[in-house]
Amino acid sequence: MAEEKKYQSRMGDGSLVFMTEDEIRADMREGMADAVKRGKIDPMSEEDFERLYEIITMPGGVVGVEPGKEIVNTNDSGGYKINVKSQMPLPKEMETLIYERCLGCDSVDIGNTDYNYKTAKGVAKRDAGALKQALNVTTMPLLFGGMPDLGFYTQPDGPAGNWATLLPDGKIKEALAAQEEAVEYSIKDICYVADQAYDVGADGMNLDTCGAAGDADFLAALKACEAITSKYPDFPVEIGMAGEFVLGMHGRLKYNGKRLAGLYPHDQVKLAEQAGASIFGLVVNTNCNKSFAWNMARVITFVQACTKVANIPVHADVGMGVCGIPMVEIMPVDVMSRADKALVELGKIDGF
Amino acid sequence: MGQEATHAICAGMGGVRTAGDMVLRMQLAKKMKIDEAKAYVASKLGVTVEELCDVVTMSDVRRDMGLGLCHVEPCKEENNGMAAKFRIAEVLDIKINSVERFKERAGLK
Numbered sequence: 001m002a003e004e005k006k007y008q009s010r011m012g013d014g015s016l017v018f019m020t021e022d023e024i025r026a027d028m029r030e031g032m033a034d035a036v037k038r039g040k041i042d043p044m045s046e047e048d049f050e051r052l053y054e055i056i057t058m059p060g061g062v063v064g065v066e067p068g069k070e071i072v073n074t075n076d077s078g079g080y081k082i083n084v085k086s087q088m089p090l091p092k093e094m095e096t097l098i099y100e101r102c103l104g105c106d107s108v109d110i111g112n113t114d115y116n117y118k119t120a121k122g123v124a125k126r127d128a129g130a131l132k133q134a135l136n137v138t139t140m141p142l143l144f145g146g147m148p149d150l151g152f153y154t155q156p157d158g159p160a161g162n163w164a165t166l167l168p169d170g171k172i173k174e175a176l177a178a179q180e181e182a183v184e185y186s187i188k189d190i191c192y193v194a195d196q197a198y199d200v201g202a203d204g205m206n207l208d209t210c211g212a213a214g215d216a217d218f219l220a221a222l223k224a225c226e227a228i229t230s231k232y233p234d235f236p237v238e239i240g241m242a243g244e245f246v247l248g249m250h251g252r253l254k255y256n257g258k259r260l261a262g263l264y265p266h267d268q269v270k271l272a273e274q275a276g277a278s279i280f281g282l283v284v285n286t287n288c289n290k291s292f293a294w295n296m297a298r299v300i301t302f303v304q305a306c307t308k309v310a311n312i313p314v315h316a317d318v319g320m321g322v323c324g325i326p327m328v329e330i331m332p333v334d335v336m337s338r339a340d341k342a343l344v345e346l347g348k349i350d351g352f
Numbered sequence: 353m354g355q356e357a358t359h360a361i362c363a364g365m366g367g368v369r370t371a372g373d374m375v376l377r378m379q380l381a382k383k384m385k386i387d388e389a390k391a392y393v394a395s396k397l398g399v400t401v402e403e404l405c406d407v408v409t410m411s412d413v414r415r416d417m418g419l420g421l422c423h424v425e426p427c428k429e430e431n432n433g434m435a436a437k438f439r440i441a442e443v444l445d446i447k448i449n450s451v452e453r454f455k456e457r458a459g460l461k
Contacts, residue, residue, distance in 0.1 A: 062358075062361075062362065063362065064361065064362045064363065065362065065363045067402070067405065068401060068402050068405055069363075070363060070364055070365045070366075070370075070372075070405045071363055071364065071365065071386055072364065072365050072372045072375050072376040072379065072386070072389075073356075073359055073360070073364055073372075073376075074376070075356070077356075081356075099356065100367055100368060100373075100422065101368070101422040101423065102422075103356045103357050103360060104356075104357070104360035104361070104364060104366035104367050104369050104372075104422070105356055105360060105364075105367050105372075106364065106365060106366075106367045106372035106373050106375070106376040107367075107373065107376050135434070135450040136433055136434050136450075136454075137432070137433040137434075138433055139368050139373060139419070139420030139432055139433055139436045139437060139440070140367050140368060140372075140373035140376070141373060141376055141377055141380060142450075198449065199453070200450075200453065201448075201449045201450030201451070201452070201453035201454065202449060202450070203377070203380060203448070203449055203450065204380050234381070234447055234449065235449065236380040236381065238380075278379065278380050278381075278383050279379060279380065279383075310385075311383075312383045312385075313379040313383065313384065313385050313386065313389075318355070318359060319355060320355075331355055331358065333358045333362075336355070336358050336359075336362070337358060337361075337362040337363075340358075340359060340362040340363040341362065341363065343363075344363050349386075350379065350385050350386040350389075351376070351379065351386065352359050352363065352364070
């Protein structure tokens with residue numbers, strides 16, 4: 001008996017795997033069921049399920065979206081992926097030109113190489129200077145980017161108590177108060193940086209990896225977004241998430257009456273809208289121990305639930321370890337391009 | 353670095369290669385979803401949505417309207433950066449922050 005055909009695919013950690021049709025379909029069912037259960041959301045339609053199977057098993061090393069369905073991208077690179085991460089000495093403003101005229105990007109952000117607003121604040125005027133020079137020579141939109149990253153405000157090198165040590169010590173009240181204190185520091189820093197970026201003509205602010213330190217982190221981003229868009233109505237803010245699920249490090253924090261802990265993308269986007277965000281960056285985590293088929297079915301189920309209710313553009317975060325992209329530094333374009341196609345054609349996302 | 357290039361090739365409008373920068377501007381400025389933003393930009397440029405994503409059509413449109421290109425022969429007609437953004441703001445009927453700040457600093461407003 002002939003051996004059953006196997007398709008080359010990958011695991012969530014990027015390693016190669018060869019799977020039969022039955023194995024792929026079984027993983028897709030399991031991944032979709034996981035999203036339905038966790039998010040309390042609807043599964044994909046059978047038609048979409050079959051289309052996703054086609055995309056996962058499509059011949060060719062690289063696949064692409066159908067003509068006319070192309071989307072746009074924003075970025076959380078900080079304008080230092082060439083000069084810092086790839087070690088090619090190049091000023092930031094020149095790096096933005098490479099993004100525009102060589103890589104075909106629709107935008108890029110400039111930020112501190114230590115990509116958080118607490119660090120960025122100290123040199124915000126200098127980074128704004130680089131942004132100003134870049135804005136003079138580029139045509140595409142340039143944003144200022146960074147993370148709220150609330151952990152930077154904790155002791156010993158930050159001003160607030162460290163809830164990661166207070167909680168295990170049973171100091172619950174102190175841990176909650178420390179997070180609430182850090183939220184205020186974070187909002188102040190983000191708004192200060194936004195002032196500098198606005199003044200040199202930035203096209204917007206990118207609040208990236210929001211919720212990385214839990215619900216207080218997400219709250220800081222929402223409140224900062226609200227403050228920026230209130231002060232500068234023509235200055236757009238993008239809120240991109242850290243993960244699919246807001247961790248309840250505090251647990252009691254609310255925004256406009258909605259508890260933040262435990263929210264999935266379809267609820268997160270509604271709060272981003274209320275805060276005045278122009279674009280919401282959606283994240284679904286990649287499980288390294290599961291196949292691309294498992295991850296992608298789970299991703300599309302979550303993404304569809306989000307894009308169905310969103311009134312603002314939703315950009316899928318498609319960097320390392322999110323939205324079906326494997327958890328590796330050097331990306332395999334076979335599964336990456338399949339993730340792109342599925343996110344656009346089935347997830348109905350508005351950008352990356 | 354491979355990420356940006358892969359996304360641009362597999363699913364992206366390609367920025368100034370077509371009109372991705374302008375479509376993104378409408379998302380940022382007016383919170384338009386992708387189809388609405390494409391339709392808006394296409395109508396302002398006098399092209400179809402299909403043409404809006406086509407690099408050959410859009411190279412001509414961008415060159416003729418002075419909206420900036422990814423590759424230009426060095427010549428006096430070359431129009432990129434701030435000069436192109438002045439024209440983009442006018443064509444799309446939006447305010448571009450860097451253009452507004454430039455006007456302030458240059459004493460143009």
